[in-house]
Amino acid sequence: MTKPIVLMVIDMQQGMAWPQAGERNNPNAEHKMAELLAHWRASHAPIVHVRHLSTEPGSLFWPEQEGVLFQDAFQPLAGEKVVEKSVPDAFTHSDLETWLREQETHALIVVGVSTNNSVESTVRSAGNLGFNTYVVGSACFAFEKDDFFGQSRSADEVHAMSLANLQGEYATVISQTEAFDLLPQEQTSLRH
Template identity: 85%
Template sequence: MSKSIVLVIIDMQQGMSWPQAGERNNPNAEQEIAELLAHWRASHAPIVHVRHLSTEPESLFWPEQEGVLFQDAFQPLADEKIIEKSVPDAFTYSDLNVWLREQDAQALVVVGVSTNNSVESTVRSAGNLGFKTYVVSSACFAFEKDDFFGQSRSADEVHAMSLANLHGEYATVISQDEAFALLS
């Protein structure tokens, strides 16, 4: 099954590393994502890079400025799929589902940012579309956020709640070592 396990890297763009993005958790997430990317490349397994292109001019991800560019460590290679999106869900308004079916993808390993936004939205759709989906908890991160009632929630709390929303329902939350083992 290893060739049909696709690594999906969500929104690892320059703006995500800027201070104005906010207080975040998992400071080692980029290193873990880079290690997973290297492992997938060494295994010649399929990789998808997702990039957010905002429709809001004041966004860090407004097209044609540096925040929208992929971080250097996550530059796609010529044979890796790029999905551009303007909403959190990478499946909406894109050919991601069609491309994954053409690749005969049986499972997805999803990493990136932010756990409670684009990662969660994309993973929910993947699960609903019937893909066996995994989320690597240490290779995703979130930002602090106020909850519905105005109480400030730490990035760790936001991240943990999002993982809880996904695990067992839409995906299986796994460790980086468990992700490596999927391609063994």
């Protein structure tokens, strides 16, 4: 059996779609993610859903309120792995690394939000742990943010810088088409 290529969808929770989350880029990112998710499901390939549970009571992702719930289009199905986290990195305080190694993961394809926070943090760890990691740039998005010196940076600038941070050092940034090409439709794998 071919070693699995795992799709990881990071923090696609209801709060990410709320206005108070901020000004974002890549308005088509959810559509791109949903297409990738459908392709992985049709191929019976492994999928990981990551969900942020904040420890800050004022957060959009504080447990037991609607912001923390998965968006309808990204609800995990039975057999799909769910990882809950309270820090940006999905590998910290979770069984994610163990699970990926048990799957004998060939590669990890990462999509989600936000590019410069949970996506970047998780991808850095994946690369450092030796996983062959890809980021689909068009299937991620970021929010505008002030830089360290107080200059306002657009969501596009934040997104682009984050992808630049990851490219080559921790991961390979790819297009959606390249992601589809990594997982031929006929590939099958068990989902645990």
